[in-house]
Amino acid sequence: MSLRQCLLILFVFFPLSAWAKFFSAPILNDAYQLLDTNPEQARSIAEQYLEQRQISPEQDPNRIHINNDSERTIRTPISTVEAFQIKALANKRLDRNRESIESIKQAIALAKDFDLKSGYLESKLIYSSLWWNLTQDVDETNTILKEISVELDEYNKQIALNQKLYFGLALIHAEVESFQGNNSQAQQYYKQAMSHGSALNDPSSMIYYHISYGKYFLKNKQFDQALTELLSAYWQSIEADRSGQLATTNYLLGQLFFQRQVLDKALEHASQSAEFYGRYNNSEQLSNVLILIAQIHLKQGRFNLALVQYFNALDQEKEKNNVDKLISLRLDIANTYFLLYNYALSEHYLKQANNLNEYVNLPEQKACASLLQAKLYLVNNKTGLAVQQIQQAIKYSKKDNDLRLKLQSQKLLSKTYEKMGQYQLALKAQREYETLNSSIQAVQNEINEDVFRQQKSIIEQSLHYQGLEQQLKENHLQTRKIQKIAGFLLVLLTLISIYAFRQQQVNRFLKKRLHLLLNKYYTHPRSGLRNFRLLTERLPSSLQQSSSNIEQWHLGELINEPLSDRLRFTLFHVPMLQELYFTHGYQEGLSIEKEFGDYLSTVVTLPSRIYHFSDASFLYIEHKSDSTSNAQEMAETVQSWINNFKSKTMTDRTVNIGMVEYPFLPRAYTAINDRELIDILLMATNTACDISTEDSGSQWVHYRAIDNAPAASFASNNIISACKQAINQGLIKVMTSKH
The missing domain is CATH 3.30.70.270 (Reverse transcriptase/Diguanylate cyclase domain)
Known part of the structure; x- marks a missing residue:
């Protein structure tokens, strides 16, 4: 799976709101809880709330909605803004990007009309996140974030804004900087998010932070740091009983162990994530988890099990009509059939993928299709056609800057030329393969060097702790003698303290009772004078x-x-x-x-x-x-x-x-x-x-x-x-x- 695919899947898996939010209307809380599991129902609830109730502008805009019979036909401005926010988030999860942007713009305009400062900034923050995930436009997103920062500083002088706004703003900044490769600035923003998140005293926000930071390290192949953050999110999700965030963490841990080739642990975490998302139909997350499980089975050589998971994911994606996913899944199925030597079915699914590829411009999918077509041509000894397809694959991989596909293409091209007897061209392709592989290996060595330095620090600390442990044992024997004497004194002091505390409590109770009696005795029962x-x-x-x-x-x-x-x-x-x-x-x-x-x-x-x-x-x-x-x-x-x-x-x-x-x-x-x-x-x-x-x-x-x-x-x-x-x-x- 390419880096682009990983990023897109992580964005889909990641909620767009960076914190747990409590809404003014109980029904909106229910809709918000359904965003990650049933976005269609969440959108339906938000639309019904907006359609069946009339806004009441003459009321206090910030008044909390009370769910009683007299107010089932009206909605306050603040609850209306929240309903549009939920509708925007639900439409994004349903890949209705235009409707998502329109809904959040309505929320921004309404909050501005009614001077709802907190709701206005929340809506703009969600808008920046939606716009970033939709366009990956760094300049435009930074412009929006800068506007939010200025308005946030201005409003903070007038009202006590919640730390959640600063928390969400820092995380979006970190994602943008990470996308540009500005790792030092990204980590600074993550530190800011950590300071704001700690002040929230909200387990869900801290889990979100660890997931986001772990995702950052996973993208940069810093697996040890990613493991630390994701395990923190894993255990905190269990302690806080956050099943949705636990499922997301399990998926990311599955990705981590898969990339580290620890396939049994990858399958364990991916299966736990699939168990959660399997309870809900047409879940975008379930499709991604099934693809991950299929890839794990493929690495383990269990091709039939991989096919089952790919077909399950394909059934999920057919109803969403996501062309990118449909092409990728058909290519994966075709490649699996190729490994099973079922070339007829492999060519059948490859043809379906190519039919869809004609209508879109997806260099990665076209490179994969060309590479697989070349393999099929080689099986049929059509080496000339195979070379053409491989060169097509190289062209598309260069266009998409996909090093993995480029490496595979050069290796296959070298073998093809060698099979054709064109040894000079085979040697040239082999040298390009080795050059590309050495550059990739250099990056991997640099990562391994950082990991080695961290392991060295851990070993030194471990040796230091062993010496401290021996010294601790000696001190423990000496303190045992003192503990016996101190234990007796402690018990005696405890008994005296309990007796004194008891007497104090009794005296306090009697004084309080006497005060109450005197107060009632000398106070008129009706007027209080x-x-x-x-x-x-x-x-x-x-x-x-x-x-x-x-x-x-x-x-x-x-x-x-x-x-x-x-x-x-x-x-x-x-x-x-x-x-x-x-x-x-x-x-x-x-x-x-x-x-x-x-x-x-x-x-x-x-x-x-x-x-x-x-x-x-x-x-x-x-x-x-x-x-x-x-x-x-x-x-x-x-x-x-x-x-x-x-x-x-x-x-x-x-x-x-x-x-x-x-x-x-x-x-x-x-x-x-x-x-x-x-x-x-x-x-x-x-x-x-x-x-x-x-x-x-x-x-x-x-x-x-x-x-x-x-x-x-x-x-x-x-x-x-x-x-x-x-x-x-x-x-x-x-x-x-x-x-």
Whole structure:
């Protein structure tokens, strides 16, 4: 098989997409999985997706498609681009090159229209790969890749593009450079692909990389390096359960062992690949694998088995109508029949191949046909006609620069001239054969020299490792003594660590549980704010501490006067919260009350505090020094909180507010305790509610004791009665929203 044939088969075997991709629509994922096994079905799925659904441009172009009943008739722009990508890849595998290029151009145009940067670059990358595999046009492909590189660098400043794009771009660059024979540049691109592929954390991409690199070494006859890469791909495919990539790797390993003349291993890997592709009908890959198996059988001298595989491959190719393959297979069959001495059938299939050769310009196939025709003429002692056919074969092999066919032709020409008795011409042909063979051998020697250098390095490392192994044994005996002591200490330390870790876990669990219990205990179950239980728990101790500080100041134990900054207590009642449950139901009421609680927790900032006092009442406490506002401004602040709460269900924004300050009595700081202070606050709020009943709208009431109000006026078991009496006596000033 010629180098050109090997390259074409490897391109067919190799997927055009350089990475595993996950699509926005599940059905497109299914189509993508069918590309390597049933491209016709993959194309059909993509076309049905495009035909049966309407694009919805008013939606977010990058929105991920959701497969539910409401969206089975629409497709997003991103999924449309992906469908065209799959259609292009499927058409390429079906040898519909024009349709493939048209589909990927549609994907590029659509992605550009909707400003889908990632989809646009992916489509252009696929287009460059399709164009390269179709035309082998180095200049045009490099132009496309350069445009992609510029756009990739530009877009990367705006969006976080995936490493997969850089990975695919580097691999296509490597293939182009390899085709031109620029091996150093190709290997640089493979190194770039390796760095990007490692960052992907995607087994499929790394398998693809090893396959591509192994294919590169195989093309350059660097069999040891190719074996290393392909074996890496082989085992990674098994570990990642990538059956499609495993089949591709098996085929390439079969090619490698076939070229190295390790025929049993070549047949083993080729058979494994054929077993996978044999499950699918009309598979392009299956045809190539069958041809490889036939070539292996031919080398082993099992001509009948080779014929069976050639005919199976011919059946696969007849439906595809691939002229190149049909000619090559008929020539292989004719050559096999020739080796079986069945010259009639050999000439029959050669004639079929020549009939097809008249309509195409395939120098390699024409050279093979001429060479086989010459052999048939020699069997019939038609040496003159044989010489003409051999010279035709030499002409075609020079045109295609096929050294293998040229070498065979010169050798056969020398024997033919010798048979004709023209020894001078036979000697001339023999010398040309030896010159050509020596040049080929020189290349092979150079390859063998590189292999020998690598083997020398491996042997030196092996000898070095043997010395290290002996030294390791000696060190191992010495460390055994330490290991016994260390083992006991390690077990003891492990037990202590386990016990300590267990205790730590138990303590952490208990602390977490205690925190949760305290949080639930001191949190209102509906609004999520601090509850009245926390207020009654903390307020007495706080006021008691304040009273103690006042006494110390009076006794001269403190330099600065405490409580020079008063506290303002504001209790506001929102009637609408009670009516929510009756008008909107329990579930809706819970939801609104929780939203209201979350809202209040955002508007109140430290060191101020807010508590959920009762069902519809909230207590707000702040340092009066933090706010120089008077009572009316405070009431307006609370009203603004209620007004700014965004809720369509809270139609009534009425709020009743009661306000007092602590210390309540300026000259008697300790006369009013926490419970009495709350009673005064409730009395003020109740008064505001009564005013609101008479006059609709929000109301507020502020109680403030005069500076000379005596503590004796409040020395009563009923603080509410005492306050009412103090109000009548003028000891407490009452400010309301009405006066």
